[in-house]
Amino acid sequence: MYTIPGTVSDAAAADLLGRAKSGEREAFEQLIGPLIEPGYHIAFGIMRDRQEAEDAVQEAALTAWRKIGQLREESSARAWFFKIVVNRSRMQRRGPWHSVIRLPDLDVVGRWNEERTARTLDLRTAVRELAENDRLLLFLHYGLDLPLEEVAPVVGLSPAGTKTRLYRVLKRLRPVLAESEGSIPWK
Numbered sequence: 001m002y003t004i005p006g007t008v009s010d011a012a013a014a015d016l017l018g019r020a021k022s023g024e025r026e027a028f029e030q031l032i033g034p035l036i037e038p039g040y041h042i043a044f045g046i047m048r049d050r051q052e053a054e055d056a057v058q059e060a061a062l063t064a065w066r067k068i069g070q071l072r073e074e075s076s077a078r079a080w081f082f083k084i085v086v087n088r089s090r091m092q093r094r095g096p097w098h099s100v101i102r103l104p105d106l107d108v109v110g111r112w113n114e115e116r117t118a119r120t121l122d123l124r125t126a127v128r129e130l131a132e133n134d135r136l137l138l139f140l141h142y143g144l145d146l147p148l149e150e151v152a153p154v155v156g157l158s159p160a161g162t163k164t165r166l167y168r169v170l171k172r173l174r175p176v177l178a179e180s181e182g183s184i185p186w187k
Contacts, residue, residue, distance in 0.1 A: 015078060020068050031062055033075050038144050039085040044087040045139060056092050060085040080149040086136065086154060126176040134169045141166060 011065035036057060038045075043053035063084050071080050127135060133155050140151045152162040170177070 014073065014129075015096045017068075017071065017073065017077060022069075028065060028068060032061060032081055033080045035078055035112045036061065039082060041143070042085050042139065043089040044080060044138075046086070047092065053089070056089045057085060059092070060088045063088065074092060076153070078146070079153045080138065082146075082150075123173075123176050126173055130169060130172070134165065137162065137166055138169060 003184045013031065016031040020031055023050045028148060039057045039060060040053055043056040044050065047053050047056060060081065064081055067084075071077060127138070130138075137151060137155050140154060141148060148166065149159045150164045152159045155162060155165070
């Protein structure tokens with residue numbers, strides 16, 4: 001699980017948002033800065049190319065700066081920025097999106113026994129077969145540990161719809177997850 005370092009409290013975020021909306025660059029950097037690295041992980045998951053992911057996050061940050069005035073006070077800056085990253089990455093990507101969840105590379109898996117490797121590959125295959133938004137939902141909730149209320153606007157659903165979608169995705173993955181129990185790196 002990836003935690004976002006340097007995120008601020010709701011009161012501090014509201015203050016930073018107000019200052020950023022008035023054009024204060026330092027406030028914008030404090031608000032969005034801690035989100036750049038997780039934004040990169042999202043972009044890389046979509047694009048599978050480091051340089052393209054970096055470009056997408058830079059473009060997303062520029063878009064966020066230009067459109068900071070459109071962010072409503074009651075909205076989550078984190079969810080808003082991640083939605084910009086997702087949209088920018090989708091517009092920019094050149095090839096198919098394989099997986100947003102980073103499972104271990106085969107080099108790392110090499111030290112595991114063959115049975116565990118096969119189960120991990122089954123899990124990787126099952127995740128790849130999910131719809132794009134379902135993979136994104138899993139990564140945002142389990143990979144970045146975002147609450148469903150913040151994941152919802154990024155995937156374009158209500159919080160209740162997001163919870164239902166997550167339940168259905170996990171239900172589809174349950175047979176593979178049961179076999180892979182204990183070898184799930186993002187659990």
